[in-house]
Amino acid sequence: MNNVILIGMPGCGKSTLGVLLAKSLGMTFLDTDLVIQDREHALLSQLIRTHGSDGFLALEGSICAQLDVNNSVIATGGSVVYEPKAMAHLSQLGTVVYLKLGYKALARRLGNLEKRGVVLRPGQTLRMLYDERVPLYEKYANITVDCGGQDIEHTLRRVRREQLFSLSQDNDQRQNRRKNRSRRKVQPDSRKTQRPEKGG
Secondary structure, eight states: OOEEEEEOOTTSSHHHHHHHHHHHHTOEEEEHHHHHHHHHTSOHHHHHHHHHHHHHHHHHHHHHTTOOOSSEEEEOOTTGGGOHHHHHHHHHHEEEEEEEOOHHHHHHHOOOHHHHTOOOOTTOOHHHHHHHHHHHHHHHOSEEEEOTTOOHHHHHHHHHHHHHHHHHHHHHHHHHHHHHHHHTSOOOOOSOOOOOOOOO
């Protein structure tokens, strides 16, 4: 499907960039955090306190795995990468873009983690969370865009450029697959059939 899925740490700019990207591409914008809050009638921080970290992750994964949208830019919660089924579904919906931000820049941007609805296990620091999640973002990303030291407009241009390049590659791959399938078609045997000689 023709969707763009934004993943990355809280505070990396998924929602802000997502709105601008959707406007520039003529697409709909969807924030999965807001979808969760709307369906559960509670703030993320309240849901985490009520269900615990594991319970919230299961809830987030279930909702994201049921999304059925098209022509949309989807800003996901930073913890969605913990749920393989949700990520498998999102990957089928479109191009997954990882908005990468270095730890120091991220630490400067983030305020109160609890109020932001960030899923932290007891005793887990932001540094530990960052080191744990980065490999997951890299695993699921089709495109990675480094947001460090860039303003939002520059990041927007980079995402659009990388997405167009990715679409071009996908088209090339589809054309190559069609060519390979046509080459694999069985050709008629051109060898002449040898008839056995009759005895005299």
